[in-house]
Amino acid sequence: MPAFLNEGDKVALITPASRIDRNSVDSMAAALSGWGLVPVYAEHVADSCGSFGGSDAERTEDLLRALRDPEIKAIMCTRGGYGAAHILCNLPLDSLRRYPKWITGYSDITALHSAQICAGNMSIHANMATPFKHGEGTDTVSLMLKDLLYGQLPTYHSVPHEYDSYGEAEGILIGGNMSVYGGLAGSEYDFFNAIDAKEIILFIEDVGESCRSVNRMLHLLMLRGITDKVKGIVVGRFVDCPGGNSFESINEMLHFYLKELKIPVAYDFPIGHDESYNYPVIEGCKVKFTVGPDGSTLKFLEK
DSSP states (O other): OOOOOOOEEEEEOOSSSSSHHHHHHHHHHHHHHHOOEEEETTTTTTTTBBBBOOOOOHHHHHHHHHHHOOTEEEEEEEEOSHHHHHHHHHHHHHHHHHHEEEEEEEEEHHHHHHHHTTTOEEEEOOOOHHHHHHHHTHHHHHHHHHHHHHOHHHHHHHHOOOTBBOOOEEEEEEEHHHHHHHHHHHTTGGGGGGOOOOEEEEEEEEOOOOOHHHHHHHHHHHHHTTTTTTEEEEEEEEETTTEEEEEEEEEHHHHHHGGGSSHHHHHHHOOBBOOOGOOOEEEEEEEEEEEETTEEEEEEEEO
16 A cells, blocks of 8 residues: 655646646646645646647656656546556556555556556546546545545445345455456456455446447456456446447346346446546455445445
């Protein structure tokens, strides 16, 4: 677990995937200043190279500089989109091992979280710049992230869902965007190679994917033997992912297969591409996961 932050600490803002406008970065920086932190702009944070926030080399160098700078205590990504996996091609896992720092973000940033886990570091799946632009860092979910960065381990509750499978388990939480971590399968950056599936609480979410595509990604996990071994599954928000193939919704499709696992499964948990309900979670952290008639609970246990 990287060190948590203190007031006055410097935090690097980087754009490791798709480009973002300068105003959004400025809004994020202003919010962090309001939290008592010192935002530091990466050299290429608001650059543009086609659809990316700089060339592959520039984005990689921004991340490496932030890792190597002893004054930078955490690294916050401004946007996901597409392109984080390109950085991994030139990011030795040893760089992450030598400079363990919090990296925050979600969506395409799942690739960096997976690399962090493979390097032996925890990482934070959380909102990026857009909510700061609208809420100035004072909305509920942003303040959850602030509390977490300052060392307050959370306990989250979610309302009951008709497809929930009841049970209780403890394990190491990993997951994120299914299409992103599915694309890392078989590589040294694949977090399923770093943690025994028998110890995992897996969370899944995605955006803009068809039911057929999510079904395929689920079956890839089945073919790899992962779903048969995990101790619990947290189904987050699947945004703009319509039903199909005889299923009215993604959740119905997932339930059709996951109900056979006889492990706790919670549906519509507040993690994913609905930024108003994208609760920050620590990947690589031990959690207690409970699903019952009153809803589900995710409690973070390690400090």
